[in-house]
Amino acid sequence: xxxxxxxxxxxxxxxxxxxxxxxxxxxxxxxxxxxxxxxxxxxxxxxxxxxxxxxxxxxxxxxxxxxxxxxxxxxxxxxxxxxxxxxxxxxxxxxxxxxxxxxxxxxxxxxxxxxxxxxxxxxxxxxxxxxxxxxxxxxxxxxxxxxxxxxxxxxxxxxxxxxxxxxxxxxxxxxxxxxxxxxxxxxxxxxxxxxxxxxxxxxxxxxxxxxxxxxxxxxxxxxxxxxxxxxxxxxxxxxxxxxxxxxxxxxxxxxxxxxxxxxxxxxxxxxxxxxxxxxxxxxxxxxxxxxxxxxxxxxxxxxxxxxxxxxxxxxxxxxxxxxxxxxxxxxxxxxxxxxxxxxxxxxxxxxxxxxxxxxxxxxxxxxxxxxxxxxxxxxxxxxxxxxxxxxxxxxxxxxxxxxxxxxxxxxxxxxxxxxxxxxxxxxxxxxxxxxxxxxxxxxxxxxxxxxxxxxxxxxxxxxxxxxxxxxxxxxxxxxxxxxxxxxxxxxxxxxxxxxxxxxxxxxxxxxxxxxxxxxxxxx
Amino acid sequence: xxxxxxxxxxxxxxxxxxxxxxxxxxxxxxxxxxxxxxxxxxxxxxxxxxxxxxxxxxxxxxxxxxxxxxxxxxxxxxxxxxxxxxxxxxxxxxxxxxxxxxxxxxxxxxxxxxxxxxxx
Numbered sequence: 001x002x003x004x005x006x007x008x009x010x011x012x013x014x015x016x017x018x019x020x021x022x023x024x025x026x027x028x029x030x031x032x033x034x035x036x037x038x039x040x041x042x043x044x045x046x047x048x049x050x051x052x053x054x055x056x057x058x059x060x061x062x063x064x065x066x067x068x069x070x071x072x073x074x075x076x077x078x079x080x081x082x083x084x085x086x087x088x089x090x091x092x093x094x095x096x097x098x099x100x101x102x103x104x105x106x107x108x109x110x111x112x113x114x115x116x117x118x119x120x121x122x123x124x125x126x127x128x129x130x131x132x133x134x135x136x137x138x139x140x141x142x143x144x145x146x147x148x149x150x151x152x153x154x155x156x157x158x159x160x161x162x163x164x165x166x167x168x169x170x171x172x173x174x175x176x177x178x179x180x181x182x183x184x185x186x187x188x189x190x191x192x193x194x195x196x197x198x199x200x201x202x203x204x205x206x207x208x209x210x211x212x213x214x215x216x217x218x219x220x221x222x223x224x225x226x227x228x229x230x231x232x233x234x235x236x237x238x239x240x241x242x243x244x245x246x247x248x249x250x251x252x253x254x255x256x257x258x259x260x261x262x263x264x265x266x267x268x269x270x271x272x273x274x275x276x277x278x279x280x281x282x283x284x285x286x287x288x289x290x291x292x293x294x295x296x297x298x299x300x301x302x303x304x305x306x307x308x309x310x311x312x313x314x315x316x317x318x319x320x321x322x323x324x325x326x327x328x329x330x331x332x333x334x335x336x337x338x339x340x341x342x343x344x345x346x347x348x349x350x351x352x353x354x355x356x357x358x359x360x361x362x363x364x365x366x367x368x369x370x371x372x373x374x375x376x377x378x379x380x381x382x383x384x385x386x387x388x389x390x391x392x393x394x395x396x397x398x399x400x401x402x403x404x405x406x407x408x409x410x411x412x413x414x415x416x417x418x419x420x421x422x423x424x425x426x427x428x429x430x431x432x433x434x435x436x437x438x439x440x441x442x443x444x445x446x447x448x449x450x451x452x453x454x455x456x457x458x459x460x461x462x463x464x465x466x467x468x469x470x471x472x473x474x475x476x477x478x479x480x481x482x483x484x485x486x487x488x489x490x491x492x493x494x495x496x497x498x499x500x501x502x503x504x505x506x507x508x509x510x511x512x513x514x515x516x517x518x519x520x521x522x523x
Numbered sequence: 524x525x526x527x528x529x530x531x532x533x534x535x536x537x538x539x540x541x542x543x544x545x546x547x548x549x550x551x552x553x554x555x556x557x558x559x560x561x562x563x564x565x566x567x568x569x570x571x572x573x574x575x576x577x578x579x580x581x582x583x584x585x586x587x588x589x590x591x592x593x594x595x596x597x598x599x600x601x602x603x604x605x606x607x608x609x610x611x612x613x614x615x616x617x618x619x620x621x622x623x624x625x626x627x628x629x630x631x632x633x634x635x636x637x638x639x640x641x642x643x
Contacts, residue, residue, distance in 0.1 A: 025603045029600040063611050451546035452546055
């Protein structure tokens with residue numbers, strides 16, 4: 001998890017080196033985090049002496065070497081490549097294969113399983129090689145026609161923009177085309193939150209204005225976002241039903257999956273975000289020959305875009321304040337203050353569950369401030385080790401926003417924070433239990449807070465400040481949040497967050513017809 | 524009786540009356556079903572790995588098998604070490620996690636059906 005934070009903060013790949021058996025077993029969660037969020041990391045695990053290796057036996061005992069396990073095989077499904085080094089003659093080939101995978105988009109983790117006796121062998125007459133990969137040569141993509149015909153276009157940027165190092169190009173693209181844009185949570189920090197053309201983040205836990213914009217759009221250009229169901233809702237046909245959709249992704253499988261989720265992609269472009277920005281043609285808005293739709297100047301690009309921007313502003317004014325929070329805004333008030341006081345050039349890392357949603361809903365970033373966590377695997381306990389990696393990778397001040405549930409999971413790493421004297425401040429939004437699951441139990445289990453209430457999970461109060469001090473960490477704040485504090489749905493009024501049906505109550509403000517309602521389950 | 528009740532009753536008849544749990548989005552129906560069955564007990568842990576290792580201790584101390592119940596993704600990933608402990612030392616333990624694979628089917632059906640279709 002620290003390797004992920006290190007990459008996210010510095011763009012550099014870390015090596016993670018552990019022993020066999022329990023050592024490598026404990027990697028699984030962090031490896032999965034890298035895998036699902038496309039983070040490059042190089043994992044190296046020790047393995048028993050090749051003489052003890054199970055493969056030497058014709059019989060099939062469970063284990064022959066101490067702390068032995070079939071590592072390479074077990075990690076195959078959650079790494080780009082997971083290889084065992086059976087003998088020295090194969091080492092160079094294995095390294096080349098792993099490094100090629102590591103450096104080729106779509107990124108992800110690789111693992112090398114290295115027997116202990118090979119670690120103690122002398123090698124002579126070898127060359128140390130730089131492994132390169134050739135960048136994909138892409139054709140030009142002309143999307144002018146789509147933009148030229150559109151009245152209500154939106155762009156959505158995803159984490160792929162950051163992974164391709166194309167944040168600058170993304171904003172240049174926006175400023176050139178004046179297209180309103182949304183960001184997924186994975187791309188939340190590609191620019192300041194108050195960029196004039198930024199609408200917000202769509203999704204089940206997203207901003208209502210962003211959801212309105214994408215649902216009413218007639219053109220959606222998605223760049224580097226996998227359009228996960230947390231973003232587009234639980235029902236494909238309900239997602240932005242009247243738009244043409246352009247999807248740019250480095251992984252063709254992410255584009256291929258969309259029709260299987262009942263979302264039609266009109267133009268799929270297999271390219272990383274940087275290649276796309278380098279080779280895209282969008283001259284519809286400046287080409288005088290096609291400037292006027294049907295020769296009518298009222299439909300010029302500028303007129304259309306500004307009418308659309310006004311409509312978005314109208315929604316923004318109407319829905320940006322969350323009225324249903326009134327009287328229950330403690331955590332939102334705290335986080336408003338937190339982001340106001342945040343120094344320039346720092347990193348904020350929320351954990352998962354309630355504290356993540358509250359943080360993402362409240363975040364207001366200035367230029368240079370970073371905000372990220374793991375989104376696809378979303379493991380409780382991620383924030384603290386990620387903060388450690390980010391502090392080591394960047395040398396910047398890191399704010400770790402945790403929950404009382406998640407903080408327990410990697411509480412031992414307080415020692416690492418202290419030992420290396422890392423510039424990490426820990427803020428625990430303490431709502432005495434698993435708040436986000438309690439909200440689910442409110443909706444479907446008559447508020448029976450089994451295994452989520454303070455009494456069930458903790459018994460009594462946990463004094464986190466005292467625990468941190470015992471480790472020598474003095475930068476932990478335990479912020480009491482009422483146990484009853486809710487996570488407010490911004491997507492829809494009256495429905496629980498877990499019900500991913502979008503826009504049920506808002507027909508009156510939609511500019512396009514709403515598809516027939518369906519009764520949906522959670523997720 | 525729904526699927527979860529059926530599983531819990533079947534495991535109870537076969538000697539499992541104690542569960543070590545950490546709940547999460549995808550396993551709430553099962554853990555709530557454990558809580559409503561008066562014949563079985565559950566204990567909440569702070570990390571899935573601990574719940575799994577506790578199941579080994581429980582068996583070694585009592586000769587009885589524990590159930591360990593966790594959510595999908597990170598929940599079940601955290602089990603690995605404890606599962607391997609049981610595997611290499613021949614300890615019986617019953618692990619229950621949830622697969623998200625059948626989600627596209629149940630997400631169209633609503634929560635009543637979800638409880639019936641929970642895959643374990």
